[in-house]
Amino acid sequence: MSDREYILSRIRKTTARVQKAAPDAASIMGRISSVPHTADVVDTFIQRVEHAGGKVGRSKDADEARQWIEAYIQRYGLKRCVAPDAVFELLGGRPETVAVSTAELSERGTAHDMQTLLLDAACGITAAHAGFADCGAVLIETTPDSPRTISLLVEAHIAILRTADIHDFLPGIGPFLQHQFSSSEPRNLTFVGGPSKTADIEKTLVKGVHGPREFTVLLLDF
Amino acid sequence: MSGQKKVQVTPRNLKLLVQERIYNPQLRKNLSRATSTTLAKRADVVADFTQWEEMRSAASEIKDGVIANLDTYLEQFEENAVSAGATVHWAADAQAAQSIVYQILRDCDAKLVVKSKSMTTEEIRLGHFLEEQGIEAVETDLGEYIVQLAGELPSHITAPALHKSREEIGELFAKKLGIDRTNDPEALTAIARDVLREKFLQADAGISGVNFAVADSGTICIVENEGNGRLSTALPKTHIAVMGIEKLLPDMQSLTLFLQLLARSSTGQRITSYTSLIRGPKAKDDLDGPEDLHIIILDNGRTDILEDDDLRESLNCIRCGACLNTCPVYQTIGGHSYGTQYSGPIGAVISPSLLGVEEAGKMPYASSLCGACAEICPVQIDLHHLLLHQRRKYIERQGGNPAERLLFRLWMMTMKHAALYSVSGLLGRLAGTIFGGSNRTLPVPGWSKSREFPAPAPKSFKQLWKEHGSER
Amino acid sequence: MKVSLFVPCLTDQFFPQSGMNMVRVLERLGVEVEYLDSQTCCGQPAFNTGYHDEARVLAEKYIRLFDSSDADYIVAPSGSCTTMVNIAYGKLLSIPEDLQPALEALQRKTFEFSAFIVDVLKQNDVGAEFAGKVTIHDSCHALRELHIKQQPRELLRHVKGIELIEMQHAETCCGFGGTFAVKHADISTEMVDRKIAEIHSAGVEYVTGVDSSCLMQIEGRLRRLNSTVKTLHIADILAGDA
Ligand code: SF4
Numbered sequence: 013m014s015d016r017e018y019i020l021s022r023i024r025k026t027t028a029r030v031q032k033a034a035p036d037a038a039s040i041m042g043r044i045s046s047v048p049h050t051a052d053v054v055d056t057f058i059q060r061v062e063h064a065g066g067k068v069g070r071s072k073d074a075d076e077a078r079q080w081i082e083a084y085i086q087r088y089g090l091k092r093c094v095a096p097d098a099v100f101e102l103l104g105g106r107p108e109t110v111a112v113s114t115a116e117l118s119e120r121g122t123a124h125d126m127q128t129l130l131l132d133a134a135c136g137i138t139a140a141h142a143g144f145a146d147c148g149a150v151l152i153e154t155t156p157d158s159p160r161t162i163s164l165l166v167e168a169h170i171a172i173l174r175t176a177d178i179h180d181f182l183p184g185i186g187p188f189l190q191h192q193f194s195s196s197e198p199r200n201l202t203f204v205g206g207p208s209k210t211a212d213i214e215k216t217l218v219k220g221v222h223g224p225r226e227f228t229v230l231l232l233d234f
Numbered sequence: 235m236s237g238q239k240k241v242q243v244t245p246r247n248l249k250l251l252v253q254e255r256i257y258n259p260q261l262r263k264n265l266s267r268a269t270s271t272t273l274a275k276r277a278d279v280v281a282d283f284t285q286w287e288e289m290r291s292a293a294s295e296i297k298d299g300v301i302a303n304l305d306t307y308l309e310q311f312e313e314n315a316v317s318a319g320a321t322v323h324w325a326a327d328a329q330a331a332q333s334i335v336y337q338i339l340r341d342c343d344a345k346l347v348v349k350s351k352s353m354t355t356e357e358i359r360l361g362h363f364l365e366e367q368g369i370e371a372v373e374t375d376l377g378e379y380i381v382q383l384a385g386e387l388p389s390h391i392t393a394p395a396l397h398k399s400r401e402e403i404g405e406l407f408a409k410k411l412g413i414d415r416t417n418d419p420e421a422l423t424a425i426a427r428d429v430l431r432e433k434f435l436q437a438d439a440g441i442s443g444v445n446f447a448v449a450d451s452g453t454i455c456i457v458e459n460e461g462n463g464r465l466s467t468a469l470p471k472t473h474i475a476v477m478g479i480e481k482l483l484p485d486m487q488s489l490t491l492f493l494q495l496l497a498r499s500s501t502g503q504r505i506t507s508y509t510s511l512i513r514g515p516k517a518k519d520d521l522d523g524p525e526d527l528h529i530i531i532l533d534n535g536r537t538d539i540l541e542d543d544d545l546r547e548s549l550n551c552i553r554c555g556a557c558l559n560t561c562p563v564y565q566t567i568g569g570h571s572y573g574t575q576y577s578g579p580i581g582a583v584i585s586p587s588l589l590g591v592e593e594a595g596k597m598p599y600a601s602s603l604c605g606a607c608a609e610i611c612p613v614q615i616d617l618h619h620l621l622l623h624q625r626r627k628y629i630e631r632q633g634g635n636p637a638e639r640l641l642f643r644l645w646m647m648t649m650k651h652a653a654l655y656s657v658s659g660l661l662g663r664l665a666g667t668i669f670g671g672s673n674r675t676l677p678v679p680g681w682s683k684s685r686e687f688p689a690p691a692p693k694s695f696k697q698l699w700k701e702h703g704s705e706r
Numbered sequence: 707m708k709v710s711l712f713v714p715c716l717t718d719q720f721f722p723q724s725g726m727n728m729v730r731v732l733e734r735l736g737v738e739v740e741y742l743d744s745q746t747c748c749g750q751p752a753f754n755t756g757y758h759d760e761a762r763v764l765a766e767k768y769i770r771l772f773d774s775s776d777a778d779y780i781v782a783p784s785g786s787c788t789t790m791v792n793i794a795y796g797k798l799l800s801i802p803e804d805l806q807p808a809l810e811a812l813q814r815k816t817f818e819f820s821a822f823i824v825d826v827l828k829q830n831d832v833g834a835e836f837a838g839k840v841t842i843h844d845s846c847h848a849l850r851e852l853h854i855k856q857q858p859r860e861l862l863r864h865v866k867g868i869e870l871i872e873m874q875h876a877e878t879c880c881g882f883g884g885t886f887a888v889k890h891a892d893i894s895t896e897m898v899d900r901k902i903a904e905i906h907s908a909g910v911e912y913v914t915g916v917d918s919s920c921l922m923q924i925e926g927r928l929r930r931l932n933s934t935v936k937t938l939h940i941a942d943i944l945a946g947d948a
Contacts, residue, residue, distance in 0.1 A: 015533075016324035019479065022537040023305045026546075034306070035299025037484045040292045041491060044285050060504060118521050126521060127435065127469075146282065147494070147504035156519035160468035164461060182494055182505070186487030189511070193451035193486060196317040198514030200523065203493070205505035208461035212377035212393065213419035214264070214400050215271045221376055221423050222430065223461025227507070249890070256892050562879045566896045600890055602883025602897065603754065604846035622798055625756030634756065642752045646760040649715070650767060652744035659719050675929075680888035684895040685926030688720050695713050695722035699741050702726065 041183060053145045053180045054231075060148025064206035065219060066227040070175075073234050074104030080230060081170065082107045085135055088168055088226065094130060095137035096157035099172055102139065102232070114157045127165060136162035136224070140171040140204075142185055143178040143229065149205035150229055151185060153192075160200065168226035171204060175231045243387065245573040245585060245594040252571045252600075261397055265568050268396040269559040275502025276556065282504070293495055294614040296488050297550035300449075301540065307449040307482045308531065314452025318514030320527040327534050328358035335360060335441070335474055336367055338528050342472050344369060344438035348430075350456070350463040351375035352443025353391055353553055354476050354532060356575045357588070360441065371441070372433045374462035376426055383410045389569030389577065391555035392500045397568050430462070440466030440524070444477035445552070446492055447529075450485045453513040454529065457496060459506045467512060473524035475512075479536050480549040492552060495612040499554035535588040544623045548583050550613040557607035557617055563600055572597060579607035579617045586624050591631045598624040662690040708738040710777035712816065714787040714918070715747040721918045727945035728783045728819055731832050735823065742771055749799075750790045754884040758799055765795050766805060773808040779826065780816040783941055785848025785916045788818040793851050818848055820916055820940055824857040831864035836946040839910040840938075841873045843901065843924065845917035849877060858916055858940050865943060873908035875900075882923035898927045905935055914938050 013021075058068045069084070071077035085093055085107070092110035100106050100113060117126050130136065138158050140150035150171045154160050163169040179185060193199055208223030219225045241250040255261055280286050300307055312322045325331035339347065349361060349371055361382065364371040373382040377394035381387065384406055388394030395403070404417035413425055442463055446455040454475050456463045467473045483489050489511075497503045516523025539545045558564045558578030569577035574585050574594060582601060585594035598621040607617040633639060648654045666676055666689030678687040693701075709732055717725045732739050749764035768791070772780055782788050792813045795801055801809055823829050842862065848854040862870050881887065881897025888894075901924060905913050911934070915921055918939055925937040 014324070015326040015330055018326050019324055019531070019533045019537060020305050020308065022533070023308070023479070023540060026537070026540045027303055027305050030302050030543075032299065032302035034303045035296045035484065037296055037299075037488045040295055041487050044288050044292050044491070064503065064505070064507070114521065123522060144505075147497070149505045149509075154517075154520060154523065156517070156521065159521035159523075160464065161522050164464055164468060183487060183490040186485075186490050189486035189489075190451075193448070193453055193511075193513055196314075198318050198517045198520075199451075199453070199511070200513070200516075200520075201511045202464065203505060203509040203511075204507065205497075205503070205509070206459070206507040208459070209507055210376045210423060210460050211501070212375070212380065212395050213398075213403055213422060215268055215396075216400075216419040218420050218423040221427055221460045221462075222374070222434070222465055223508075252890070252892060256896060562881070562897050562900075563890075563893055566893050599886065600893070602846070602879050602881055602886045602894070604879035604883070605850035606846075606877075606879065609850055619798055622754065622756075622794075625754070626758050627756075629756035629758075638755070639757070642755065642757045642760045646749075646752060646757075646763055649746040649749075649764050652746055655715075655746045662719060678888070680891045681926070683891060684930060685898075685923070686929040687926060688922060690719045691722045693722060695718040695725040696743060698722050698726050699729075699743075702729065 041186070053178055054175060057143055057145040057148060057178050060145065061229055064148050065209055065217065066148065066206050066229060069228060069230045071230065071232055074102070077230060077232060078103050078105065078107050081137070082109055084170070084228070085109045088135070089133070090135045090167060091133040093135040093137055094162050094166070096139070098157065099137050099139050102172060114159060114162065127161065130161055130165040134166045135168040135170060136166035137170045137172060138163050140173040140229070141177065141188065143173045144182045144185070145178055145180045146182055147205060149203045152202055152204055154200035163204065164223050166224055168228065169204070169224040170228045170230055172230050172232060175233045243573050245589065245597050247573055248571060248596060248600055251573050252567050255571050256567055260399060261568055264397055264399050265565055268393060269565050272502050272559050276498060279498045279502055279504050289491060289495060290612055290614050293491055293612060294550060296484065297613055298547065300482050300484060301480060301546060301549050304479060304482065304540065307484065308479060311447055311449040311452055311482060314450065315514070315529055316452070318452055320452065320514050320529050323528060323530045325530055325532045325534070331358050331476060331530055331532050331534070332360060332363045334530055335364070338472065338474055339369055339439055342438060344472065346433065346437045347371045347439045347441055348374050348433055348437040348466045348470065350440070350442045350458065350466040351378050351394070352476060353575065354443045354478050355441060356388060358476070358532065358534065360476070372430065374430050374433070374466060375460060376423060379426055379430065380406065387570065387575055390558055391553050391576070393555065397570065434465045434469050437470045439472040439474060440470040441474045441476065442466055444475050444481050445496065446483050446489055447477055447481045448486060448489055449482050451513055453511050455489060456510045456512065457493070457506050458508050459501070461508055464508050464510055467510065467524065468522050471524055472526045472528070473515065474528045474530065476530045476532060478532050496552050496554050499556040499610070499612040539584065539587045545583070545587065545620060547615050548580070548620055550615055551580055552613060554612055556610045556612065560606045560610045562604065562606065563602065572600070579621065583617055583620045583624060586628065591628055595628040595632060598628065656696065659690065659694050663692065666690045707779070708740060708777040709779045709781050710772065710775045711739060711741045712772070712780050712782035712787065713741065713745065714782060714784050716918050716922070717783055720922065721939060724783055724918060724939035724941050727939070727941040730945045731941060732781070735827055735829060735832060740775065740777055742775060745771055748787050748790045750787060751884055753790065753794060753799055762799055762801070765799055765801060769801070769805050769808050769812060772812055778815065779822065780812065781819055781822045782816070783819045783939060784918065785818045785845050785852055785854055786919055788816055789847040789851040791816050818852060818854055818916055820858040820861055821852065821854050824860055830860045832861060832944050834944045834946045835866040836943050837867045838912050839869045839871055840912045840914055840943065841871050841905060841908045841910040842876060843880060843913055843915040843920060844877045845915050845920045846879050848916050854916065861940070861944060862914070865946070868943070871908050871910050873904040875904050880920045880923050882920050887923060894923070895927065898923055902927055902931065902933070906933070910935065912936050912938050914940050914943055916940050
């Protein structure tokens with residue numbers, strides 16, 4: 013008997029005896045689907061991102077967003093920003109600092125070259141599908157033009173989020189996720205809720221343990 | 235530290251291991267700092283919700299249902315994971331899992347492996363095994379890295395190095411990494427970052443655990459703060475994920491609930507820095523990510539737990555570690571005293587099943603049964619009742635200590651008969667008068683070393699009641 | 707109303723005064739009290755240690771005995787022993803089928819002393835007086851199995867002359883835990899030391915609670931440490947009229 017059959021047959025011995033219906037997850041979740049929020053959703057979101065060690069910027073139009081990124085890169089002494097073309101489009105163009113699109117990254121050659129570039133004082137910018145006020149996280153997705161490492165090997169990670177995409181409660185994203193994962197394609201999504209951090213030494217918070225030291229959400233009010 | 239011979243680390247030696255640690259003031263300080271900080275943070279963020287109790291019972295209900303239909307969910311998970319390009323393996327025990335991992339690593343000619351924190355791989359001693367096979371397996375979670383350098387077991391499910399102070403870690407780094415001595419957490423972390431970043435960039439494979447496995451899409455979910463989990467699953471060509479059979483959830487909607495419970499309960503965060511949802515290896519056009527994803531589904535004693543109608547609910551555990559933090563015994567003795575990977579209340583509940591009664595049957599006795607664990611558990615596992623259940627199983631299987639058994643037999647016989655009981659009460663009072671002295675203290679083995687034991691009262695309640703009756 | 711007393715063996719042998727004080731309070735509240743003389747122990751020590759067969763013999767004896775009473779309620783000066791009957795007998799110790807109906811009936815009418823006064827008799831002032839600074843320790847079984855937290859406090863607050871001071875971590879276990887206190891005496895003692903540190907920093911003269919077993923652990927250590935703080939069962943305070 014293979015291990016698979018062995019394990020499944022042992023499980024079946026119990027499940028056949030217990031005879032309990034599968035949980036109706038949707039209706040159980042329905043019981044807790046809303047959380048009363050007295051505070052403003054956007055304010056709560058901002059406050060909770062900051063509580064988790066992140067920062068939040070806000071912009072009313074594309075120009076302001078671009079300038080904000082420009083200033084950010086200056087402030088942290090970064091050398092360049094890397095983003096998918098789609099993000100630059102959203103920003104109405106590239107910031108003036110050295111900006112590299114991920115499409116160019118992949119043209120540059122090997123994975124190693126890409127890593128070297130990201131590791132050298134870069135700021136990675138990704139778009140976020142949604143934000144969550146109850147926990148201060150955003151949801152980002154890996155795509156061919158938004159690789160895993162641009163939010164990971166870099167010094168700073170900026171997530172661009174439309175203010176309108178902030179949900180008040182994490183389970184609000186359930187249907188979207190269900191849809192995202194309904195095909196048979198590979199998928200890679202990440203909730204990002206702060207910079208890379210650890211408290212493994214005496215519960216002292218240290219940022220940038222393996223990944224970005226800075227995590228910032230740039231809210232687009234437009 | 236000292237040249238003293240160390241007690242062998244096994245739950246059989248629990249009492250000796252406790253002896254080694256309980257009077258160590260530094261350890262106590264480290265433990266109490268870590269547990270009280272985490273508990274306070276947890277209380278803060280749990281207060282966000284007026285519905286916390288409803289969330290707990292919803293989670294428990296979902297988990298109960300999944301575990302009761304585990305075969306169906308596992309098959310569904312496997313099918314969906316495979317359709318997205320993952321390879322799924324099944325391992326009946328630790329050894330089987332080890333050899334599957336070894337096979338995969340040999341096939342891709344791996345020399346260096348980066349590991350992200352996983353209790354399941356600790357359970358099967360995977361790092362140790364790989365080292366024996368000549369494959370370098372580096373723990374990349376800072377806490378795990380520290381205990382790996384120290385050659386120790388993790389002392390907590392979610393905070394492996396919580397037993398160590400900054401001084402102890404500074405000393406360890408200086409000795410093992412040949413660096414200048416520093417005790418600054420910031421500097422120590424930066425050193426680890428440099429060492430480990432090199433490993434990430436060179437690693438041939440990444441090994442991770444799985445926090446949740448979503449059945450209806452074949453997705454695995456990895457929850458972490460440092461980014462080492464993401465790096466381990468983004469840079470190397472091969473990703474191996476090891477999960478216990480019990481990790482399943484039905485769908486994404488339920489997952490969102492469990493994420494809220496896990497982060498809040500484990501570290502007192504509203505969400506961790508990184509919660510990765512991974513379905514299959516890299517997509518064809520992705521610029522990074524593993525070419526191959528292997529998922530190993532591990533039994534290793536879990537189907538024994540499943541079979542047991544009482545213990546079954548312990549499979550609902552999401553390994554948040556809250557029951558450890560809140561346990562007054564854990565706070566007093568620390569994780570290493572238990573002598574096994576899983577410590578604290580949940581460790582004492584599951585270890586006798588995972589390691590056998592011979593090895594770990596006495597663990598459930600290291601508890602005052604106060605129930606603080608069950609009160610905090612985000613999935614409402616009745617931990618202290620399960621401890622009682624494991625104690626019963628231990629006595630049934632082992633017969634218990636013969637002298638103790640005899641004592642309880644005699645005691646029961648006495649208690650069964652009111653007359654005998656009264657006579658023994660009289661004898662007790664007599665002993666009290668003889669040995670008790672003016673202090674009215676009775677010497678009781680085990681008790682009297684540190685505490686006075688009261689001598690029986692001059693008159694029992696039964697006698698006082700009779701007198702009371704005649705007064706009326 | 708008639709109450710049958712469930713006097714745990716520990717109370718019977720070591721703290722009979724507390725049992726009698728419970729009787730005094732109940733009688734003062736106009737309750738008729740009976741005591742079934744052939745009761746012994748509910749079986750908890752064996753049960754907690756894993757000896758279910760031995761515990762079951764005593765559980766059966768207990769159920770048969772109390773089933774024979776026509777009292778309206780059964781009241782015990784212990785959260786722990788009440789838990790044994792109300793929770794453990796039913797859920798954790800398999801009791802023979804034929805005794806189930808009797809057990810369920812007993813469970814419906816069995817109460818811990820302070821909860822009985824507040825929740826059943828709906829009284830919070832038993833007319834007691836007590837001079838002294840007192841803190842209360844929450845016994846684990848009373849607190850977590852029976853959800854007894856406010857009842858004893860409400861009663862104590864109404865005692866004339868008392869100064870009730872909450873200590874930090876009142877809900878943390880004292881380290882007794884039955885045979886645990888002996889099997890793991892080192893851990894048990896470290897735990898009670900933490901409790902005692904809280905008691906001392908609360909600056910009280912007395913510690914009270916609803917369980918003599920926890921109080922025996924705390925008292926045993928207080929005496930060894932030559933502390934001046936004394937332990938009193940809640941019945942001892944509530945019976946006080948001087
Ligand atoms: S038993 Fe409950 S509290 Fe303990 S680790 Fe598991 S989920 Fe967390």
